[in-house]
Amino acid sequence: MDTRTAHEIRPVRTARERDAALALRHRVFCEEQGVEPGLDRDGRDDDALHLVALRDGEVIGTCRLVFDGPTAKLGRMAVERAQRGRGVGARVLAEGIAQARRGGSARVALHAQTSAVSFYARAGFVARGEPFEQAGIEHVGMDLSLA
DSSP: OOTTSSSEEEEOOSHHHHHHHHHHHIIIIIIITOOOHHHHOOSOGGGSEEEEEEETTEEEEEEEEEEETTEEEEEEEEEOGGGTTTTHHHHHHHHHHHHHHHTTOSEEEEEEEGGGHHHHHHTTOEEEEEEEEETTEEEEEEEEEOO
């Protein structure tokens, strides 16, 4: 089976999936990148639409969308280390964009780690403004018009 298509991308359906998505974020942001846990868990998770990539029932990728008027704020994109480079992140991002459209958003905005700018640019996102530090990591604002 092709590893690029062997997973399902969709909104979380159960508390177990949501917990697994939050645990994945903790591993990627806090353990791998040294982000303080309180900065990842910013109080917006209850207001967000969480997406997951599942392989054999296990969460291997995630992101969240927070809808704010005409803008969907996409963030907390994370993929299991062993699954990176296999198209999981691109498929999660594509589903995030699709969900933003379904939700009536006119644009998707995000803060990209500067090391990931080209990843988002391939999906049509455009960098806006100067780089800035967030959680000790350099980021840049990016957005995608859905109009």
